[in-house]
Amino acid sequence: MSRVLVIGGGGRIGQSVASDLVKQLEADVTLTSRDVKTVQEAADGLASTAQALPLDLDDWVALDTAISSHDLVIHCAGPFHDRDARVLKSCIQNQVNYLDVSDHPSFTEKALQYQEQAQAAGVTAIINTGVFPGISNSMVRQDVEALDQPDTIHLSYVVAGTGGAGVTIMRTTFLGLIESFPGWLQGKWQPIQPYSGRETITFPSPYGRVNVFWFDVPERLTLPQTFPVQSVITKFGSVPEIYNGITWALAHWMPKSWLQNRRMIEFLSWGGFVTTQFTDRFSGVGVAMRSAVTGMREGQPTQAVSTLALPDTAIAAGYGTGSIAQLILTQTLEKPGVWPVEAAVPTSLFQQTMAQRNVQIEQVISSVP
Template identity: 30%
Template sequence: MAKFSVVVVFLLLSPFIDGLRFLVVGGTGRVGGSAGAYLCRLSRAEGYDPSDVTLILGGRSSSSYEASKARISSKLIALGLAVPSIEFLMVDLDTPIVPLTATIESCSPTILIHTAGPFQQRTDPNLLKSAIALNIPYVDVCDEPSLCSKSKALSSTVPAIVGAGIWPGTSAIMATEAVHHLRKFENSGDISFPCDDETIDLSFYTAGTGNAGATIVSATFLLLCQKALTFSNGKKAEIEPWIGSRSVDFGGDVQTKTVRLLDNPDVFTLQSSLSSPNISSRFATSPELWNLLFGAMKTSIPKFILEDKNLMQRLAVFSLPVIRFVDSFVGATNAMRVDVSSKSGNSVTFRVIHDDLEECVGLATASFAYEVLKGMDAGIYYPSDLGEEERKGILERVKKEAVLWDFETSYDK
């Protein structure tokens, strides 16, 4: 009934809405800019007239806005697509909630997409609170488990998805699909309870920075001083990051990489939604020198320095010329692998590869946003909370630009 009401209200108000207005907070950065480009690229396929789309890029720097606007415009022109109206909104997430809400209200967005990381060490989902107060649907790419949890605890009269994007986000949907597939087989179609000793292993690989910019680098630095959340036999275990190495075959041209434990909100959100007793997440990058450097930073740099968010951001920006130079050799490939298994020996493996992290995270984020606009029930969702229809809609969009999409089952009984 709630879903029907939301759709009816939207249809009644649609003649008075000035087109489709996407507000991307963090849209002046690489990830937000990519999301903005895909919001425009997908509009016609999603049933909207591109001429009615307005893209609002929220950020703190007008110069960064101009650069992002130019990148988005050039991408659309190269594809033979029309460039929509692109506007700038000055947004500072450290602004108190009342003026922040007024700022958001001033541009009358149809939906708010939050990509302004790093999310590490943020403790208040203030932008989500503003969206709820204004009855604006919401999506974010939050990769901080505690912040995801605080967001989930809020009540909402509009649909909102937290921890969306490629990983976390699409990766959690991949895991949910794999888990449900295994449970249907082992539990005679019942997906409501775990298989015996059910285990979810999440593995990720990104070549260099994946073209995603300084924020991704600084977020990785911050994660090196943050214990990795895992679950073992149903019990939470926080383990030192960058240990527990495993060799994982991602398939395609990526092949086998050595991945190590790193905190990932997918672990928390999947356990919350699925109650799987064993979950962990690991990551690798290239060249191998970066992996060794991360390990050296974790062991040799005092934690209080690694925890300094501003310092890590400055270090990331300072290092960017060298990082970009290395990126030019290693590429920007993003690979994800989900393995779900049980005590019986049955297993499901889901592997996905995209050529470019910046592109695929933008595509995934836009995919979540369009799914929200289709008329979801009001509430705060983790990606793994979504229903089968919503999951499949997101996966179908993300699949279109994948270079590998492999779903395998191994059933012994």
């Protein structure tokens, strides 16, 4: 039986990943956290084969020992804004396959530097495997493959309230507002102001028309490297709409020095988390995504659009990561190196694993006037 180590398994995302795993295949799952009580409760509520392991990532010896005794490590201990790649490095040294739910480009850049080492060690390491990034990347690949010559990728996301995740998602959001970031537009990198460029996108029910704004996600970095496109647009929005207004104000009016203060980030994160927990009762905690790729097909301007809506964002992240873990553990997917999802997972396998989880992704291909 395969042995899987879920680092950060006491958190909402880690628990969702572990839950998906035990539903789809037989595996011994070990959940880790610095909080002994939290991780033990998570393990007790998961399956008889689940175990809890208190673990601090700063304890390098204990980390290395835990990794060496498993077949697959799944890194869910965010936020990833200031994480280093020590978990990935240990996996490579111990020849253990690796996944993570990282959601910040700075971590993505660090992880991709280990491409050659992972390849030489025969380690399959796939990063950014949750929902966005994660499922979103595979939706884009599906749309790119529908065209003969893709030109522009436009990714949009909307999350209701907390998305069913913990306070970490709030930290990630506010950390993404600190500074401008490079966007791939018209064949070159251009500076983008966070939460600018408001645009109204129609998402699947129950969301409908939602305002979305530029947001810094790993897809804006990896998609131009994977596909020969001229532009990659990544935009994010929240419901209720009032949260978009608050986030926009923080991005445009609050002094950047305040956002760079860790105490301020914690204050905003916990304040936002408490507030959204209240509004979650009315808004739900779901997620919707829309991938739109424009280009040429059979000599005609064409757009391929894929859409998805799920009622719980954290569970959706579990689907994204759990599906790739399933492919690796069953030896259906083997690709030594460090890869973003869209460069590692074939569309046929993506569609197969999503169908197993009753996830419906609608794709429409139409001519562009």
